[in-house]
Amino acid sequence: MSSADALPASAARANAAAPQGWRLWKTGVAAAALWAGVGAVTLAWPNVEVGFTSWGYTREFGVAALALAVLLLLAAVSGAAHLRPVRALHRAGPWLLALAVAVGAWEIATAKLALLPSPFFAPPQSLIEVYVSDYKRLVDSLVNSLWLLANGFLLGAAAGFLTGVAIGWSRGLGYWVHPVLRFLGPVPSTALLPMAFFFFPSSWSAAVFLIALATWFPVTVLTWSGVAGVNRAYYDVARTMGANEWFLVLRVAIPAALPQVFVGLFMGLGASFSVLVAAEMMGVKSGLGWYLSWAQGWASYANMYGALIVMALVFSGLITLLFLGRDRLLAWQKGVVKW
DSSP states (O other): OOHHHHHHHHHHHHHHHHHHHHHHHHHHHHHHHHHHHHHHHHHHSOOOOBTTBOOTTHHHHHHHHHHHHHHHHHHHHSSOTTSHHHHHHHHTHHHHHHHHHHHHHHHIIIIITOOSOTTTSOOTHHHHHHHHHSHHHHHHHHHHHHHHHHHHHHHHHHHHHHHHHHHHHOHHHHHHHHHHHHHHTTSOGGGGHHHHHHHSSSHHHHHHHHHHHHHHHHHHHHHHHHHHTSOHHHHHHHHHTTOOHHHIIIIIIHHHHHHHHHHHHHHHHHHHHHHHHHHHHHTOSSSHHHHHHHHHHTTOHHHHHHHHHHHHHHHHHHHHHHHHHHHHHTGGGBTTBOO
16 A cells, blocks of 8 residues: 555544544543542531531541542543543543542531431441441451352352263263252252251351352353353364274363353352342351351441441452453354354
8 A cells, every 4th residue: 555545544434533543532631620629628628527526537638539529520621531540540431430420429418417327327438437447357358258158159160060061971971960950959058048058067168069050050151151152163173083982071061152151150159249248247246248247236337337348349359350260261162152
C-alpha cells in the first residue's frame, strides 16, 4: 500500500478514536466533580449528633473523597491513556459516577440528616473507623475463612473432578453413582449442618465436609457432562494412532471437557461461599461468618457492613482469579470454545 493510501486510513482511525476519547474525558471529569461534591458535602455540612456524639473520621472521609476526585481529574486530562492504571480508571468511569451518587446519598441520609435510624444504618466514614480500630480481628477472621474455604473447596473440587471423569467414562460406574447424585445433589448442604456437627469430631471438620459437599456436586455433574459429550471422532482418531485407554482419558477426554469443568468450579465456588458463612455463623468459632454474628450480637452494625464489604471483595477476587486461571489454561481453545 502506498503512503497516499496509508494517510487516509490513519486519519480515519484517528477520527474514530476521537469521539471515544472525548466520552472518556467527559466521564472522568464528571466523576471527579461528583467525588469532589461528596468531599465538600462531608466536610462543610455538619453531622447530626447521635447519642451526644458525632460520627468519627468524617474529616478523613471527606479528604479521601477529594483526593479521589483529584486522581480522577488527573487521569481524565492526562495524555497517558496508554498506561494500564489510567485505562482501568477510564473503563470504570460509569461505575465511579454511580458510586459517587450512591455514597453521597448514603452520607446525606445518615450523617447529615439522620433519615435512617441509628445504629442500624451508619454513614460511610464509620467503615473507616471499623477498619482502623478492628482490623486485627477482621484480618484474623479473613485468614481463618480463607483457610477453611481452601480446605473444603479443594477437597470437593478434586473429588468432584475424579468422580465426574469416572462416571463420564465408565457406564458401569455411572450406574451406581447416578442415584447418589440424584439423592444428595438437590439437598442444600446447609440443611445438613446439624447432622455434620453431630457426626464429625469438630465443627471445623464438619464445615470442611459441608463445603466440600457443596463443591463436589456441581463439579461432578459438569465434569461428567463434559466427558460424556466429547466427540467420538476424537477417540476414533486417537485409537487409529495406537492410543490406549489411559491416553484417551488423560489426553483426549479431560482436555476436551475442561470448559465444562471450569463451569462446575465456578458454580461450586459460589455454593461454597454460602456454606462457609452459614457454617461459621452456626458452629465455627472463627471466620467472617462468625464476625458477622459477633457484630450483630453487640449491635455493631458498622462492623457488619465492614465485614460484608470485605467478604464481597475477597470472594469476587477469588472468582476473578479462577477466571484468570481458566483463560490461561484454556488459551489454546479460544476461538473454538465460547466462554
